[in-house]
Amino acid sequence: MKGELLDGDRTSRSGVLAQVQSEIASANTDDEDEDDDDDDEEDDDDDDEEEEENVEEQTPGLSKKRVRASLSDLSSLEDVEGMSVRQLKEILARNFVNYSGCCEKWELVEKVNRLYKENEENQKSYGERLQLQDEEDDSLCRICMDAVIDCVLLECGHMVTCTKCGKRMSECPICRQYVVRAVHVFKS
Known part of the structure; x- marks a missing residue:
């Protein structure tokens, strides 16, 4: 049992040691990458400027949408x-x-x-x-929209219907007043 505990401690220690070593290794590579990035950034800036010029030459106004002709x-x-x-x-x-x-x-x-x-x-x-x-x-009956306005609705005096529709109206479509009579009108 003691042997098992010692082995367990060794395995946990070796696991921690391996983790620390991997962290150190990754930190070293990050430092190298950062150094490389600094050099790359200078190169990238030059490349980006050239690429932007090339893009502008190839497609001027690329950000604008093409307007459709009509x-x-x-x-x-x-x-x-x-x-x-x-x-x-x-x-x-x-x-x-x-x-x-x-x-x-x-x-x-x-x-x-x-x-x-x-x-x-x-x-x-x-x-x-x-x-x-x-x-x-302007001259069509407001009810049937076929015939010419030729009728006056009595009591209110509105002229909005033909004689045929006026005779069937119980109230004026404009003012809703009771229609006593629809009289045919001759326009000259």
Whole structure:
């Protein structure tokens, strides 16, 4: 039993000794690494500067995201000529225009020019249609939105319905006053 304890003490002592030796060894290598790091840092600084210059030369403005080209970016037909093939294809693809079979840049430019002109015409005609629609909407029955307003609701005097809808109204849709009678009106 005494022998076992002595052996146990020896094993624990040798374990502690091994641990201390490994700590010393690692401390020595850390010191060497630190010395090497100092030399490396000077070299790394030079390398980093060269790498940064190379990156800037290869991809200027790398941190900026590439802005996608769209038809709304164009202010005139002359802007189309200055665009790259990639931008032209992107505009055509975004507007569902097939550009397969286009081998030359001028073909893409033609398609984008045609698309730009059509878009301008559509915007103009859309604006005109909105104005006409607003005028038409002012004269449409607010209930059915089909017939023209041609009825006055008595007691309140509102003109918001056609005769057909006015006769079915029990109260005015504007002021909720009881409708006594719906009278047909002739506009001149």
